[in-house]
Amino acid sequence: MTARAAVLAESEADTFMSGARLILKALEDQGVEVVFGYPGGAVLPIYDELFKQNRIRHILVRHEQAAVHAAEGYAHSTGKVGCVLVTSGPGATNAVTGLTDALMDSTPIVCLTGQVPTHLIGNDAFQEADTVGITRPCTKHNYLVRDADQLARVIHEAFHVAREGRPGPVVVDIPKDVSMGQGRYAPPLPRGAAHKTYRPRTAPDARAVREAVALMAKARRPVFYTGGGVINSGARAVAALRELLALTGFPITSTLMGLGAYPADQDQWLGMVGMHGTYEANLAMHDCDLLIAVGARFDDRVTGNLAFFSPGSKKIHIDIDPSSINKNVVVDVPVVADCGQALEALVAAWKAETAPRPGLAGWWRQIADWRGRDCLYYEQKGPVIKPQYAIQRLFEIAKDRDPFICTEVGQHQMWAAQFCGFTRANRWITSGGLGTMGFGLPAAIGAQIAHPGALVIDIAGEASALMNIQELSTAVQHKAAIKLFIINNQYMGMVRQWQEMLHGGRYAHSYSEALPDFVKLAEAFGCAGMRVSDPARLDQTIRDMLDTPGPVVCEVAVDPRENCFPMIPSGKAHNDMILSAEDAAAKRITGEGLALV
Amino acid sequence: MPHPDDTPQSLYEGMVPLARLKDRHVYRHVIALVVDNETGVLARVSGLVSGRGYNIESLTVAEIDKDRQLSRINIATSGTRQVIEQVKAQLGRLVPVHEVRDLTDEGPCVARELALVKVACTGDKRAEALKTCEIFRANVIDTTPQSFVFEVVGDTDKIDAFIDLMRPLGLVETSRTGIAAIARGPAGFLSDGLSPNTPS
Ligand SMILES: Cc1ncc(C[n+]2csc(CCOP(=O)(O)OP(=O)(O)O)c2C)c(N)n1
Numbered sequence: 001m002t003a004r005a006a007v008l009a010e011s012e013a014d015t016f017m018s019g020a021r022l023i024l025k026a027l028e029d030q031g032v033e034v035v036f037g038y039p040g041g042a043v044l045p046i047y048d049e050l051f052k053q054n055r056i057r058h059i060l061v062r063h064e065q066a067a068v069h070a071a072e073g074y075a076h077s078t079g080k081v082g083c084v085l086v087t088s089g090p091g092a093t094n095a096v097t098g099l100t101d102a103l104m105d106s107t108p109i110v111c112l113t114g115q116v117p118t119h120l121i122g123n124d125a126f127q128e129a130d131t132v133g134i135t136r137p138c139t140k141h142n143y144l145v146r147d148a149d150q151l152a153r154v155i156h157e158a159f160h161v162a163r164e165g166r167p168g169p170v171v172v173d174i175p176k177d178v179s180m181g182q183g184r185y186a187p188p189l190p191r192g193a194a195h196k197t198y199r200p201r202t203a204p205d206a207r208a209v210r211e212a213v214a215l216m217a218k219a220r221r222p223v224f225y226t227g228g229g230v231i232n233s234g235a236r237a238v239a240a241l242r243e244l245l246a247l248t249g250f251p252i253t254s255t256l257m258g259l260g261a262y263p264a265d266q267d268q269w270l271g272m273v274g275m276h277g278t279y280e281a282n283l284a285m286h287d288c289d290l291l292i293a294v295g296a297r298f299d300d301r302v303t304g305n306l307a308f309f310s311p312g313s314k315k316i317h318i319d320i321d322p323s324s325i326n327k328n329v330v331v332d333v334p335v336v337a338d339c340g341q342a343l344e345a346l347v348a349a350w351k352a353e354t355a356p357r358p359g360l361a362g363w364w365r366q367i368a369d370w371r372g373r374d375c376l377y378y379e380q381k382g383p384v385i386k387p388q389y390a391i392q393r394l395f396e397i398a399k400d401r402d403p404f405i406c407t408e409v410g411q412h413q414m415w416a417a418q419f420c421g422f423t424r425a426n427r428w429i430t431s432g433g434l435g436t437m438g439f440g441l442p443a444a445i446g447a448q449i450a451h452p453g454a455l456v457i458d459i460a461g462e463a464s465a466l467m468n469i470q471e472l473s474t475a476v477q478h479k480a481a482i483k484l485f486i487i488n489n490q491y492m493g494m495v496r497q498w499q500e501m502l503h504g505g506r507y508a509h510s511y512s513e514a515l516p517d518f519v520k521l522a523e524a525f526g527c528a529g530m531r532v533s534d535p536a537r538l539d540q541t542i543r544d545m546l547d548t549p550g551p552v553v554c555e556v557a558v559d560p561r562e563n564c565f566p567m568i569p570s571g572k573a574h575n576d577m578i579l580s581a582e583d584a585a586a587k588r589i590t591g592e593g594l595a596l597v
Numbered sequence: 598m599p600h601p602d603d604t605p606q607s608l609y610e611g612m613v614p615l616a617r618l619k620d621r622h623v624y625r626h627v628i629a630l631v632v633d634n635e636t637g638v639l640a641r642v643s644g645l646v647s648g649r650g651y652n653i654e655s656l657t658v659a660e661i662d663k664d665r666q667l668s669r670i671n672i673a674t675s676g677t678r679q680v681i682e683q684v685k686a687q688l689g690r691l692v693p694v695h696e697v698r699d700l701t702d703e704g705p706c707v708a709r710e711l712a713l714v715k716v717a718c719t720g721d722k723r724a725e726a727l728k729t730c731e732i733f734r735a736n737v738i739d740t741t742p743q744s745f746v747f748e749v750v751g752d753t754d755k756i757d758a759f760i761d762l763m764r765p766l767g768l769v770e771t772s773r774t775g776i777a778a779i780a781r782g783p784a785g786f787l788s789d790g791l792s793p794n795t796p797s
Contacts, residue, residue, distance in 0.1 A: 334611035
C-alpha cells in the first residue's frame with residue numbers, strides 16, 4: 001500500500017460504507033487493476049459500484065469458466081493474483097472448472113461469487129447453490145461472508161492466502177444483503193500479520209541446504225528437474241536457477257509447467273521431461289545418480305511407472321508445500337522452502353563448498369549419445385502440412401517478438417511444448433494438472449489484457465477451440481488482439497492416438513463431423529479469419545496473422561493422422577519410450593545420425 | 598518415544614528417514630489438530646480425508662477454547678508411514694489449522710472414548726450383563742425390566758471387548774464418541790506458546 005493509500009485508509013476506517021463499496025476499496029488496496037466477470041442478480045450491487053468508478057477495469061467474458069481461465073492467463077503472464085467476479089448459482093458453478101484448473105496448477109486467483117441473501121441461504125432460493133460446499137475441494141480456501149464489517153478483512157485475507165505459500169484459487173462468497181449492507185473498512189495488514197495461522201515457511205533449513213550441496217558435490221550423473229514452482233516463485237527464483245546451472249554445469253529438464261524458467265537455447269537444456277518429453281530428458285531422469293527436483297511434484301505424467309522411476313538416484317526435493325514432499329516419490333533430502341530462497345541458498349553454499357568434484361564429461365557424453373537419436377524428428381514432405389511443422393514455423397517466425405504462447409489440450413499442446421523453445425519465464429501458459437480443453441483462448445485474452453502491446457498466441461486444436469469459442473466475442477469487445485492458431489486435424493487427435501495405441505484403432509467418437517467454417521466463424525465474431533493448407537503458403541500466412549491488427553483466427557489444415565512422439569505409454573518406465581510409429585530405426589540411420597548411435 | 602532413526606541432525610521440516618518411508622507395514626496413529634472453530638472446518642477436514650482416500654477410524658471434534666474460538670480434532674488413522682506423513686502434511690495445509698501433532702510419534706499419550714451400550718435381556722443374561730459391567734467398571738445409566746444402558750469409558754480396545762461380550766447377551770445398540778487423546782507429561786500443545794490453557 002502506498003503512503004497516500006495508507007492515510008486514506010486511516011481516514012476511512014471509521015466511516016461506514018456499503019458492502020459493495022467496501023469490496024471495491026479492498027480490491028483497489030490489493031492493487032487489482034482488472035476483474036474478469038459476468039453479472040447477475042446476486043452481484044448487481046457490486047456491478048453498480050464498478051460502474052461508479054474507473055480505477056478497476058472490468059472485462060466482460062461470455063461464460064464464467066472463461067472468466068477464471070482469463071484470470072489464470074493474467075496471473076501466469078504477470079505473476080500477480082487474477083481476480084474474478086461471478087454471480088450466485090450458475091455463475092458460481094460455471095466457474096468450478098476454472099477454479100479446479102487453478103488449484104491443480106497452483107495459480108493465484110481470488111474469485112468473488114454472489115450469493116442469495118443470508119436469510120434465504122439453505123432455502124433453495126432462486127439461483128442458490130452451496131458455493132462454499134461445492135468449491136471447498138477445488139479451492140485453496142474459501143469464505144462465506146455473513147457481515148459487511150468482515151468484508152474488507154476477508155478479501156485482504158483471501159489475497160494473502162491466494163498469493164502466499166503454494167499459490168491457489170480462493171473463493172469469497174458474498175450474500176446480496178451483505179454487499180448491500182453497511183460496514184466499516186479495514187485496511188490490509190502487513191504481510192507478517194495478514195493471517196493468524198497461514199504463514200508458510202519460505203526460508204530453507206540450513207541443514208537441508210548443507211546436505212543438498214554435499215550430495216551435489218559428489219554427483220557423477222546429476223540432473224535438475226524443475227517445475228512450475230520456480231516460475232510461481234518469481235524472477236528471483238528464475239535468476240537463481242540460472243546462476244546455479246551456470247555454476248554447476250549440470251543438465252536440466254523441466255515439467256510442462258516449468259518451461260521457460262531455464263532458457264531452451266542453452267546446451268544444458270535437455271528439453272521437457274515426461275510422457276511426451278524428450279528421449280534425453282527421460283533417460284537422464286532414469287539413469288541419474290542425483291535428481292534435484294525444484295518446485296515440481298513428481299506428477300504421474302512425469303514419473304511414468306513409479307516402480308521403475310529413477311531407480312539409482314539420490315533425490316533432493318525443494319518445495320514450498322510440505323505435502324508435495326514424499327507424496328509420490330520418497331526423497332533423501334527434503335527442502336521445505338520457497339524455490340527462490342532455496343536456490344539462492346544453494347548458490348551460496350555451492351560457492352563455499354570446496355571439496356574436489358567429480359568431472360561430468362562422461363555423463364555429458366552419454367547425454368550427447370541420447371541426443372543423437374533426434375527424438376523430435378519428423379519429416380515435412382508432400383502436399384500436407386505436418387502439425388509439428390506448423391508449430392515450429394509459428395514459433396520460429398514469432399519468437400523475436402517475445403510472444404506469450406497459450407495452448408489448449410491435446411497433441412498440439414505437447415507439440416507446442418516440444419517445439420517452442422522458451423527463453424523467458426511467464427511466456428508459456430497452459431493447463432497442465434487438469435488438462436482443460438477450452439483453457440487457452442480465454443487464458444490468451446487474460447494475458448493480452450495484462451500486456452496490451454504484446455503478441456499473444458493460442459495454439460489450439462479444433463476440438464478444444466470450440467469449447468470456449470464464444471470468447472472471441474470478449475476479445476473483440478475488449479480489443480484483445482489475440483491470435484488463435486488452430487491446428488485442424490479434424491480429430492480429437494490425442495484421443496485418436498490413444499485409441500490407435502490401446503483400442504485397436506476403433507476411433508469411437510473422436511472424429512469431429514460437421515466442423516464449422518472457421519474463417520466465417522471468425523468473421524461472424526468480428527475477427528479476421530484466414531486458412532492455410534499448402535505447406536508453401538504456411539510462412540506467409542503466419543506472417544499475415546501476426547501483422548493483422550486485432551484478434552485473428554488462423555486455421556491450419558494438417559495431416560489428420562500424425563501422432564505425438566516420443567511417448568512413454570502410461571504404466572511404462574522412462575527407459576521404455578516409443579520414439580515414433582515407424583521411423584525410429586529407419587529414419588535415424590542417415591547422415592550424421594549413423595555416427596552417433 | 599522418539600523414533601530410533603531420529604538423530605538430532607536429521608530432524609528438520611519434511612525430513613523423514615528413507616527407511617521409515619519405505620516401511621510398508623500399516624500402523625495406527627493418533628493425530629490431533631487445533632483448528633479455528635469456524636463454520637465448515639469439520640467439512641474441510643472430513644472432505645480432505647474422504648477426497649484423498651485416507652482410512653479414518655475415528656474423528657472427534659469439540660471446542661476447547663471459547664475466547665479464541667479454537668477446536669480440537671482428534672483423528673485415529675492407519676496407514677503406511679508414507680501415508681501417515683501425507684495425512685499430516687495435507688491436514689497442515691488447510692488454512693484454519695493451527696497445528697498438527699502426531700501423538701503416536703511424540704508418544705506416550707493416552708486415548709479414551711466413551712460408549713453408551715444398550716442391551717435387552719432378561720433372566721440369567723441380566724446377571725451376566727451386570728457382572729461384565731462391573732468387571733469393566735462401566736456404569737448402568739438406564740434400566741427397565743427388559744434392558745440396560747451401560748456407560749463405559751476406556752481405550753478403543755476395551756470398549757470393543759465390552760461390546761463383544763454384550764453381543765450374546767442381547768446387544769441392541771451402541772453409541773460411541775470416538776477418541777479423545779492427549780500426550781502424557783506437562784507439555785502443552787501449541788508450539789507458538791498459544792497453548793489453549795495459557796491466557797493470550
Ligand atoms: C474438458 C475436456 N474434455 C475432455 C478432455 C479429454 N481430451 C484430452 S485431449 C482431447 C482431444 C483434443 O482435441 P483437439 O483440441 O482437436 O487437439 P489435438 O489433440 O487434435 O491436437 C480430449 C477430448 C479434456 N482434456 N478436457
